[in-house]
Amino acid sequence: MKISGNTFIVTGGASGLGEATVKTLVEQGGNAVILDVNEDGAKRLAQELGENRVLAAGKVDVTQEDEVAQALALAIKQFGRLAGAILCHGILDASPSITGYGPGNALTSYDQLKYVSNVNFLGAYNVAQKVADILIKQEHMTDDGERGVIIMVTSIAGLDGCILAYGTSKAAIAGLVLPFARELAPYGIRVMGIAPGAFDTPMTQVLPKEFNAAAVHLQLYPKRIGQAQEFSSLVSLILDNVMLNGSVIRLDAGTRMFQ
Numbered sequence: 001m002k003i004s005g006n007t008f009i010v011t012g013g014a015s016g017l018g019e020a021t022v023k024t025l026v027e028q029g030g031n032a033v034i035l036d037v038n039e040d041g042a043k044r045l046a047q048e049l050g051e052n053r054v055l056a057a058g059k060v061d062v063t064q065e066d067e068v069a070q071a072l073a074l075a076i077k078q079f080g081r082l083a084g085a086i087l088c089h090g091i092l093d094a095s096p097s098i099t100g101y102g103p104g105n106a107l108t109s110y111d112q113l114k115y116v117s118n119v120n121f122l123g124a125y126n127v128a129q130k131v132a133d134i135l136i137k138q139e140h141m142t143d144d145g146e147r148g149v150i151i152m153v154t155s156i157a158g159l160d161g162c163i164l165a166y167g168t169s170k171a172a173i174a175g176l177v178l179p180f181a182r183e184l185a186p187y188g189i190r191v192m193g194i195a196p197g198a199f200d201t202p203m204t205q206v207l208p209k210e211f212n213a214a215a216v217h218l219q220l221y222p223k224r225i226g227q228a229q230e231f232s233s234l235v236s237l238i239l240d241n242v243m244l245n246g247s248v249i250r251l252d253a254g255t256r257m258f259q
């Protein structure tokens with residue numbers, strides 16, 4: 001799927017990995033539609049990059065069906081059609097223990113689990129399902145019959161069984177990739193996942209320094225935190241390469257997390 005001239009939904013596009021994705025899409029000639037609860041951040045980025053290329057769709061909570069549907073309708077109104085979505089929204093919850101006696105001794109309450117799962121996992125499902133419904137109904141765009149690409153952002157915490165509420169919500173997102181890829185394949189829509197390790201974004205900048213240092217220590221090479229453009233360049237590669245489908249790619253400098 002070429003980026004130039006095409007339009008992509010970016011959830012969480014007002015900050016961090018989503019913001020870098022929006023910038024890369026625009027640099028490569030594409031358009032981006034930001035779905036984010038951070039309305040001001042989205043507006044600021046759209047003004048910086050050009051409102052003809054970036055649509056800040058207002059305050060959009062990915063867990064709200066009507067808000068997402070309205071934002072997608074705005075996107076179609078401005079750009080005519082979509083070529084995919086990159087789901088970069090997310091919240092971090094660092095309560096790692098089931099009982100309160102486990103790692104970190106910080107009990108994860110049932111309410112916390114529900115809250116984090118709702119935003120990270122159900123929000124991803126909500127947007128992916130609605131975008132898929134639009135892509136299916138559009139004409140194909142390439143000789144391969146491609147109609148679009150959906151990229152889910154999970155985390156190595158989800159794949160390696162770490163950080164209970166956050167990690168399980170991210171494992172559930174990774175679990176969406178193959179079912180979506182199978183169901184959408186007949187329509188020429190690819191679905192991929194990216195599982196980042198530690199990246200330097202507002203999400204990790206608020207963590208204690210020792211936490212990020214410990215994450216970097218687990219990396220094989222290079223021993224430094226990832227930069228957001230290193231994430232968005234993988235997004236660009238996935239969009240470009242039609243053979244990538246149904247997998248989750250670790251982007252983690254060789255990290256394997258443990259509690």
Ligand SMILES: NC(=O)c1ccc[n+]([C@@H]2O[C@H](COP(=O)([O-])OP(=O)(O)OC[C@H]3O[C@@H](n4cnc5c(N)ncnc54)[C@H](O)[C@@H]3O)[C@@H](O)[C@H]2O)c1
Pocket residue numbers: 011012013014015016017018035036037038060061062063087088089090091119123153154155156195196197198199200201202203204
């Ligand atoms: N930064 C890392 O080290 C890292 C590592 C692994 C995975 N990730 C994942 O990458 C994605 C991007 O993270 P980031 O580091 O850029 O974080 P970030 O905090 O900089 O950006 C997340 C964005 O999601 C938005 N958001 C939160 N809840 C929302 C909701 N209900 N509806 C719409 N938007 C919402 C926020 O407003 C924010 O703009 C997240 O899914 C995160 O879990 C990040």
